[in-house]
Amino acid sequence: MTGRALACLLAGPLCVLAQLRLYVREGSAERLIAGTCDLGKVETGARRELGLRVRNSGLAAVRLEALSVAGVGFAVLSNVQLPRALEAGAALDFAVWFQPRAPGDYSAVLSVNTQSFLLRAVAAPGPVVWLEQGDRREALDSETPVGFSGVEQGTAGRRRFWIENPHSVGLEAAVSVQGASFRGPVGLASPVALGPGESATFEVVFEPSQAGAQTGLLEVNQRAFRLQGTGVAPPFPRPSILLDPPEAASGRNVRIVIRLESTARAGGSGEARISFEPALPHLPDDPAIGFSAGASRRAAFAVAAGQDIGLFNQLQEIGLQTGTTAGRITITALLGEHREQAILDIRPLTVVIDSLKATRGSFNLEVSVSGFDNTRSVGQVAFSFFDTAGQILAPGRIAIDAAGEFRRYFESSSLGGVFALRAGFPVTGEVSAVAAVEVEITNSAGVTRSERVALRP
Amino acid sequence: MRRCTALAVVWAALPLADGAVKKSPAQAEAYATGGVRLATPRAGCLLDRTGRIRWVLGLPGSFLLSAPSGSGVLAAGCGEGFAVVKTADSLEWLDAAGQPVRSWPAPPGQALFGLAADRAEAVVYLPETGQWFLATEGHLRPLPVTLGGAEALAVALGGDGSVAAVVRRLGRLWAVRFAPDGYIREERELAEAVAPILIREDGALVWGDGEGIVIEAGSGARRRVALPAAPAELAATGERGIRVRLATGQGQLFVRLDEGRDEICRLPEAGQ
Numbered sequence: 001m002t003g004r005a006l007a008c009l010l011a012g013p014l015c016v017l018a019q020l021r022l023y024v025r026e027g028s029a030e031r032l033i034a035g036t037c038d039l040g041k042v043e044t045g046a047r048r049e050l051g052l053r054v055r056n057s058g059l060a061a062v063r064l065e066a067l068s069v070a071g072v073g074f075a076v077l078s079n080v081q082l083p084r085a086l087e088a089g090a091a092l093d094f095a096v097w098f099q100p101r102a103p104g105d106y107s108a109v110l111s112v113n114t115q116s117f118l119l120r121a122v123a124a125p126g127p128v129v130w131l132e133q134g135d136r137r138e139a140l141d142s143e144t145p146v147g148f149s150g151v152e153q154g155t156a157g158r159r160r161f162w163i164e165n166p167h168s169v170g171l172e173a174a175v176s177v178q179g180a181s182f183r184g185p186v187g188l189a190s191p192v193a194l195g196p197g198e199s200a201t202f203e204v205v206f207e208p209s210q211a212g213a214q215t216g217l218l219e220v221n222q223r224a225f226r227l228q229g230t231g232v233a234p235p236f237p238r239p240s241i242l243l244d245p246p247e248a249a250s251g252r253n254v255r256i257v258i259r260l261e262s263t264a265r266a267g268g269s270g271e272a273r274i275s276f277e278p279a280l281p282h283l284p285d286d287p288a289i290g291f292s293a294g295a296s297r298r299a300a301f302a303v304a305a306g307q308d309i310g311l312f313n314q315l316q317e318i319g320l321q322t323g324t325t326a327g328r329i330t331i332t333a334l335l336g337e338h339r340e341q342a343i344l345d346i347r348p349l350t351v352v353i354d355s356l357k358a359t360r361g362s363f364n365l366e367v368s369v370s371g372f373d374n375t376r377s378v379g380q381v382a383f384s385f386f387d388t389a390g391q392i393l394a395p396g397r398i399a400i401d402a403a404g405e406f407r408r409y410f411e412s413s414s415l416g417g418v419f420a421l422r423a424g425f426p427v428t429g430e431v432s433a434v435a436a437v438e439v440e441i442t443n444s445a446g447v448t449r450s451e452r453v454a455l456r457p
Numbered sequence: 458m459r460r461c462t463a464l465a466v467v468w469a470a471l472p473l474a475d476g477a478v479k480k481s482p483a484q485a486e487a488y489a490t491g492g493v494r495l496a497t498p499r500a501g502c503l504l505d506r507t508g509r510i511r512w513v514l515g516l517p518g519s520f521l522l523s524a525p526s527g528s529g530v531l532a533a534g535c536g537e538g539f540a541v542v543k544t545a546d547s548l549e550w551l552d553a554a555g556q557p558v559r560s561w562p563a564p565p566g567q568a569l570f571g572l573a574a575d576r577a578e579a580v581v582y583l584p585e586t587g588q589w590f591l592a593t594e595g596h597l598r599p600l601p602v603t604l605g606g607a608e609a610l611a612v613a614l615g616g617d618g619s620v621a622a623v624v625r626r627l628g629r630l631w632a633v634r635f636a637p638d639g640y641i642r643e644e645r646e647l648a649e650a651v652a653p654i655l656i657r658e659d660g661a662l663v664w665g666d667g668e669g670i671v672i673e674a675g676s677g678a679r680r681r682v683a684l685p686a687a688p689a690e691l692a693a694t695g696e697r698g699i700r701v702r703l704a705t706g707q708g709q710l711f712v713r714l715d716e717g718r719d720e721i722c723r724l725p726e727a728g729q
Binding site: 253287322323423 | 493494575
């Protein structure tokens with residue numbers, strides 16, 4: 001390496017010149033430029049860019065000190081700070097571009113250190129493209145996108161363009177629009193012939209099929225202008241929460257339907273939520289209060305375009321369990337900007353007896369009661385047994401203070417106010433003579449008396 | 458049995474009522490023990506996708522699923538305080554907490570269960586071998602019941618110890634009731650019933666009928682209950698309840714049959 005560098009220094013500039021070569025980049029390949037490079041025919045206003053590569057083909061490092069172009073309409077694009085050393089075999093990519101303002105033949109000199117290359121191009125007459133901005137027009141360049149902001153799905157946003165031939169000769173303009181949500185040119189048959197000084201107008205329409213940013217392209221001959229639009233979901237109609245039954249107590253199943261005040265113009269999704277506030281300070285939350293489909297307090301629903309009802313997993317309704325704790329259940333429907341609520345007030349009730357069974361054993365009776373106390377305040381439980389003639393049996397009404405037992409049970413239960421109670425009673429005499437039983441349960445809301453239930457063998 | 462044992466403890470621990478007892482004309486006297494036992498009501502169980510059972514806790518309008526218990530369960534029958542489950546190679550008796558109390562070796566395959574509504578007993582039918590058993594907490598007793606090659610679709614255990622079954626033979630459905638000694642008490646053809654079908658301990662039949670179920674009482678009286686979708690599976694739950702698994706994955710329902718007021722509510726999903 002040291003020997004090679006010394007040889008280069010002795011050879012001086014000739015060595016440097018011989019080492020740097022200029023190529024045109026063509027995909028993954030490269031083509032050597034021998035003195036002249038032709039950029040071809042470019043319309044006025046359009047820009048032609050040519051990718052180039054300078055490579056150190058020698059065996060020693062080279063210091064790249066100058067990379068410039070001199071000529072009207074030409075420029076160099078490079079990210080590299082000069083001077084910079086190029087190792088043996090190393091390459092540096094850059095580009096030159098040509099953007100003519102007037103028709104004619106153009107040339108420029110590209111300098112790489114002390115080497116010079118000739119760049120040539122021909123500028124053909126091209127149209128000027130204008131964008132209508134209110135009551136004025138603005139000449140378009142390829143760098144600045146044309147915006148269509150905030151266009152609601154299902155509607156259309158329009159921008160008006162002008163193409164003008166400012167030249168003394170006629171030209172032909174081919175206009176096309178690319179992009180799924182863009183349409184045009186509207187009002188123009190492309191290609192259009194424009195005589196000297198003539199102009200034509202057309203529109204590009206943005207019709208977003210979905211919400212969010214979308215892009216397109218307006219092409220006028222060799223020039224391309226970026227189109228940018230933002231689709232906006234249309235506002236959802238206001239949802240209302242329909243409850244069936246509209247008023248409910250504990251231990252019920254309520255059907256919930258989300259109905260929209262009109263048909264939705266676009267599809268989307270919303271969410272139904274449940275919150276619960278116990279009526280009494282000592283009552284904890286009741287996990288059984290929720291959507292029965294998933295035992296949760298949130299449920300997503302879908303709204304389809306053209307429909308006026310929310311679908312919960314394809315179903316037009318969802319069930320709500322009211323649980324067994326007194327309090328206020330708030331159902332909230334969230335859809336777009338809307339937040340609607342419905343309230344179910346679950347009042348404190350006397351104990352609800354869901355089932356009562358009594359069976360006879362050989363020397364005993366067993367009574368089973370299942371039900372719920374949505375205040376969790378059971379105090380006394382009383383049993384009355386009757387004979388086949390309907391007469392109450394001794395010792396008469398048997399009252400048990402069950403407050404402590406129930407309090408301990410509810411403290412350990414995580415299922416609201418439900419309970420299954422069993423009580424056993426030894427019997428002297430003929431057990432078969434005991435024909436029926438009644439049960440009374442007292443809580444803070446009052447006393448519940450069961451029906452008289454026949455004993456089973 | 459577990460329940461009776463517990464009650465006996467209560468009686469032994471608590472004094473009987475005092476002597477202020479008067480004889481009734483029927484010569485019967487009832488005494489309070491002074492104590493009650495409280496528990497969470499249950500409405501059967503579900504099998505989740507991983508072969509574990511989840512108790513359905515609570516009452517209509519307030520159901521929740523318990524934490525999963527058991528593993529590798531192929532079929533389950535759940536009473537109020539127990540469950541009988543079939544795994545690949547055993548029959549197991551689980552307590553209310555889902556813990557195994559007894560286990561018996563069993564041939565592979567499914568099982569059908571019919572639970573007594575008011576006691577901890579279950580009839581067990583093993584289709585692979587055609588064996589019948591009466592299961593209790595501590596015992597598994599073979600039953601001398603044979604179906605003669607018919608396919609059992611549902612089984613039930615009657616209050617008197619009889620065994621009822623709905624069987625399919627020669628493409629037709631039959632309701633059969635066996636005495637505990639294996640003799641046939643009754644056999645009748647079910648001309649209109651179709652699967653899924655369920656036989657209850659009182660002999661009532663329930664079968665699918667489009668988007669609904671038909672309930673035929675032992676007396677022959679029929680009524681129909683509409684459902685939100687066609688039923689795919691029916692299971693008895695307690696004395697009045699039916700668990701219905703709806704077709705096309707639309708979840709499960711609890712249907713309680715009451716005179717003049719049937720109640721339908723959706724059960725929580727077992728999920729994983």
